Amino acid sequence: DTAVSQTPKYLVTQMGNDKSIKCEQNLGHDTMYWYKQDSKKFLKIMFSYNNKELIINETVPNRFSPKSPDKAHLNLHINSLELGDSAVYFCASSSRTTTYEQYFGPGTRLTVT
Amino acid sequence: DQQVKQNSPSLSVQEGRISILNCDYTNSMFDYFLWYKKYPAEGPTFLISISSIKDKNEDGRFTVFLNKSAKHLSLHIVPSQPGDSAVYFCAASENYKLSFGAGTTVTVRA
Numbered sequence: 058d059t060a061v062s063q064t065p066k067y068l069v070t071q072m073g074n075d076k077s078i079k080c081e082q083n084l085g086h087d088t089m090y091w092y093k094q095d096s097k098k099f100l101k102i103m104f105s106y107n108n109k110e111l112i113i114n115e116t117v118p119n120r121f122s123p124k125s126p127d128k129a130h131l132n133l134h135i136n137s138l139e140l141g142d143s144a145v146y147f148c149a150s151s152s153r154t155t156t157y158e159q160y161f162g163p164g165t166r167l168t169v170t
Numbered sequence: 171d172q173q174v175k176q177n178s179p180s181l182s183v184q185e186g187r188i189s190i191l192n193c194d195y196t197n198s199m200f201d202y203f204l205w206y207k208k209y210p211a212e213g214p215t216f217l218i219s220i221s222s223i224k225d226k227n228e229d230g231r232f233t234v235f236l237n238k239s240a241k242h243l244s245l246h247i248v249p250s251q252p253g254d255s256a257v258y259f260c261a262a263s264e265n266y267k268l269s270f271g272a273g274t275t276v277t278v279r280a
Contacts, residue, residue, distance in 0.1 A: 061213070088266065099172075100214070100259065100270040113267055147213050157202035157263035161213030 060084050061162035063148050069168045070138055078133045078165045080148030088112075088156055089131035090149040091123060094164070100147065106131055107153060138169045173197045174262050176271035184279050189247040191274050193260030196241065200262035200269075203236060205245045208257045208273070217258075218245070250278045 061082045070076050082089065090113075091103040105113035106125040120136045135142060145166050149159040175194045183189045191205070201222050206214035220227040220234045220243070227234050233246045247254055255278045260271040 090266075098257075098273055100268075102267050102269075105266050107266070149213075156266045157204060157219060157268065158216055159268060160216065161206075163211070163213050 061148060061150055061160050063146075063162040063165050065165060066163060067166050067168075069170065071170055072138055072140060074138050075134070075136045076138060076167070077135070078146055078148075078167070080131045080133070080162055082129055082148075082150040082160070082162075084150055084152075084160060086150035086152050086160070087128050088151045088153055089125065089128075090151075090159060091131065091133050092147040092149060092161075094145040094147060096144070104131075104133075135167075138167075140169050143167055143169045172271075173200075174260055174269045174271040176260050176274050178274050179272070180275045180277070182277045182279060183250045185252060186249045189245075189250045189254065189276055189278070191245040191247075191258050191260070191276070193243050193245075193271055194241055195243075195262050195269075197262065197264065197269070198241075199264050202263040203234070203243050204261045204263065204268070205232075205234060206259040206261060206270075207254075208259060214259055247276075250276075252278050252280060254278050 088107045090105045104123040109125045122134045125131045145164045147164045148162040151159045204219040205217040208214045218232045236243045257273045259273045261268045
């Protein structure tokens with residue numbers, strides 16, 4: 058049983074396109090996150106949702122829009138893709154009481170050409 | 171502005187010996203510190219954590235030490251095993267948000 062799953066695992070697309078990455082967790086957690094791992098391998102928080110409410114929104118272009126239809130899902134939609142958006146995107150989840158202990162999905166490698 | 175720093179990009183250790191990974195941080199407001207392990211093409215896996223009010227936490231072969239005055243933490247792996255070969259990320263928590271170091275690649279030699 059996969060705890061945190063992401064689809065797709067790989068995504069290759071052209072500049073200017075709009076794409077979505079889906080994330081689902083079956084751990085019963087109420088907090089979910091999106092992280093970006095750039096070419097220098099740094100993992101940086103982008104967004105966090107708690108019970109479908111946005112609680113962290115780092116300095117991310119507004120072309121990125123997270124959507125949480127329910128506690129178990131957090132999707133990431135990206136409009137007008139740019140070359141610099143190429144990265145690995147990780148979804149994670151945690152319980153509200155132990156937010157520091159986050160469980161990560163396998164990542165989605167996005168390549169913008 | 172990196173608040174969590176891992177200054178050693180790589181570490182090579184012989185099987186059975188101790189691996190020591192180091193991490194420094196700058197933000198005094200961090201309340202938990204963690205280590206994550208990552209294999210290629212997988213997401214980071216939670217390994218061990220320590221509260222900012224403690225100085226040591228142990229879980230099997232893994233021990234994390236925290237020196238708040240020096241803003242430094244370390245992870246000891248004893249004994250090192252081939253399956254420990256991975257990238258290890260140090261992370262620190264403040265209000266839902268984890269800040270990560272750049273990672274240290276550990277290679278355990280047979």
